[in-house]
Amino acid sequence: MGTVLGYFRLDFSSYIGLAKENKSSLPLMGQIYMHIGEEATRLGFLAPSQAAGNPAVIALLDHLAWESCNRGAFRFLAEMDEDEKAFECFRMAGFSVYTRQQIWKIQNSNPATSDLQGEWRPLQSLDTRELQNLYHSIVPPLVQGAEGLDKRIVQGLGYKLNGELLAFVEMISGPNGVYLIPVVHPNMREPHALLSSMVKKVNIQTGKTIFMAVRDYQSWLNSAIEDLNAETSARKVLLVKHLVRRQKVEALNPIRKVLEAHGTEPSATIVQHIRRKK
Known part of the structure; x- marks a missing residue:
């Protein structure tokens, strides 16, 4: 059965998304926020905690990632306990661990x-x-x-x-x-x-x-x-989902092209010039 999505739009820097596995199930809520000048959004909360292993979490995370892109974010960051049930859902949604920490x-x-x-x-x-x-x-x-x-x-x-x-x-x-x-x-x-x-x-x-x-x-x-x-x-486990794909671009070198197009002509050496005078 498809997932039902919704949202509460607070302001541009904060957004709350909703997801339901079906119309009769309890909704899941997730918040993202973004500080001015940053290139990443952060997951504020995911509630209720007992539904963290629900498959609808994946759809909710995808929805929040989409909203992160709309705000110009390049990355989507999250933090959770090492034994959190939702970890597998985050992994399936494209998140990966970049470090761990002790609070x-x-x-x-x-x-x-x-x-x-x-x-x-x-x-x-x-x-x-x-x-x-x-x-x-x-x-x-x-x-x-x-x-x-x-x-x-x-x-x-x-x-x-x-x-x-x-x-x-x-x-x-x-x-x-x-x-x-x-x-x-x-x-x-x-x-x-x-x-x-x-x-x-x-x-x-x-x-x-x-x-x-x-x-x-x-x-x-x-x-x-x-x-x-x-x-x-x-x-705690710190997770990241990259929202842009890195692509290698050829670096143009105009100076090298100019040098290759205009080759240098060999000239007589100074020694040969002196010998001719003698």
């Missing part, structure tokens, strides 16, 4: 003062080049292709030592807390002191509960965060 909850506290030589300070536009260099050297290409940090402005804090950016943390603030995504150079020998000073800085600025996401390629930070008396949750 830590850090209550408002005053971490012990550390003898950290550098300093955390707000990121500025002048830090863009250093931030991108650090990001490209630490983050795997698979993650870079999914999240596209180069195309958006990062709000957060940066850590510099002797004028060199060695770490930064992206901050996403909400009513229930602040969400942090750190990127730290592996040469940092005191990750506990680094994260402790960063948590203290965020507490002073926001006063909110901190949620910190540690990606698998930065898993060595987990032990340092655990020392901050943080609570961990279930591991």
